[in-house]
Amino acid sequence: MRGKEAPRALLVLLVVLVLQLTVVLDIRIGGAHPDLILGLAIAAGLAGGTERGAIVGFLSGLALDLFLTTPFGLSALVGTGVGVAAGQLVAAGVDRTNWLFVPGVAALGSAIGVIMFAVLGAVLGQPDTLTVGLGAAVGVVTVVNGVLGYLLVRACNWAFGQERSGSAWQGPLVAGDRH
Amino acid sequence: MLVLVSVTLITFDERSGTHHITSGLKSVAHDVFSPLTSGVNDILRPIGDFFAGSVNYGSLQSENQQLQATIGRLRLQLNQTAALREQVRELDSLEHLPYLGSLPIVTAQMTQFDLSNFDADITLDKGRSSGVLVGMPVVGAGGLVGQVVQASHGTAIVQLITDSRSSVGVSFGPNNQTYATATGQGPGNPLSVQYIPAQTHLHKGEFMYTNGLADGEFPPNIPVGRLHSFKATVGSGAMTVTMTPVADLDELAYVDVVQWEPKL
Known part of the structure; x- marks a missing residue:
C-alpha cells in the first residue's frame, strides 16, 4: 500500500470495526451475529489482490482480537488466510463478470473463515467451538457477508484509490495484479 | 509472513x-x-x-406488567428473608466465613455481550478505576454470572459460567457436603457437572452453590445453578450431570462485581 491508500484503508477498517462492535452485535439470529471484519478481509482480497487482502485481513483481524477473549492473533490468522485466498482467486483469472461472483466469493469465503476460526479455536483449547452454535454462525456470517459483499468491495475500492476505474471485480486487473 | x-x-x-x-x-x-x-x-x-x-408495543406492555408482578413477589420475599439473612450473617461472622452480603460490590451495566460467536462473555462499563480487577466474581439475576477476565481503566470483560473455558467448584446436597466441578459448554447450553460419584443421591431442580475451594476463586454459597439432568453411566464411577444457571444470562442488564480476589 502506498500514497493515500494506507490512511483510507485504516479509515475503512476503523468504521467497519466500530460497526462490528456496536450495531452488528445487536443483530442476533439463532444466537449468532454477523462478522463484517471477515467480510472486509475477503473484499480487500477481491478489490486489491493477494497482498492487500493479506494486509487488510491481518490488520482487521488483529484489531478485532484486541476485543476478544479468544487467543490473540487467531482472528488475524483467519483474516490473513481468507484475504489471501480471495486475492488468489482473482489473480487466477476467474471470470468476474458474473454478478454473482462477489456475493458468492464473500459468502463462501466467510463460511470457510468461520469454520477455520472454530477449528483453530478447538485446537487451542475451546472444544465447543466445533459444536455449539457453529451452524448458526456459519449461516449468519455467510448470508450477511454475501449480501454486503458489493458494499464492502466498493469501500475497499475507495480505500485502494480504484473508485474511478469502475467495478474492480469486473475489470481485467485489480490493484494487486499489477505487482 | x-x-x-x-x-x-x-x-x-x-x-x-x-x-x-x-x-x-x-x-x-x-x-x-x-x-x-x-x-x-x-x-x-x-x-x-x-x-x-x-x-412490539403490545407484548412490551404485557411484559412490563409481568415484571411489575415479579418485583412485587421479590419485595415480599426480601422482607421475609431479611431476618434470616441477618441470622446467617451473624453465624458466618462467628465462623469467620466470608459471606456474599458482607463483601463490597461494584454495580456495573452490561454494554456488550458475546463479542465473538464462540465466546460467552459480557462487557461492563466499569473497570480498574472503579475497583474491578481480573479474577473478581460477578453476580446478578439471582446467581453467579461469571468472572472478570480482562479489566481496562474503564471497562471489563466477564467470562460467563457457560463459556467452555469456565470452571466453577460447586457443592450441593445435605449440608452442601458433596463437591463437584461445573464446566461451561458454550452459550445457551447447560453446564456439565463433573466428578459426582455414581451412588450420589440427586434431585432434579436441586440448587448448586460455589464451594469456596480452588484457592477461594469464588466466595462460598453463591447460587450457581439448578440440577437439570443426571444419569449413571454404565461402567463409570461417575455420573453424567448437567445444570442450568440460576441467573438468566440472556437478560443481563446490570450486574454486581464482588470485590473478592482469589487467594492465589
Missing part, C-alpha cells in the same frame, strides 16, 4: 510469561474505543429501540 506473525502472536499469548503484553494492548484498545462505541450505541440504539418498540 503475516501468517507466521499471527501464529507467533497466538503462541506468545498462550504462554503466561508474555500474556501481560497482550493484556496491556487490549486494555489500551478498550480504553480508546470505549467512548467511541458508547457514542455510536447512544446514537443508534434509540433508533433501533424505537422501531422495535413500535412493532
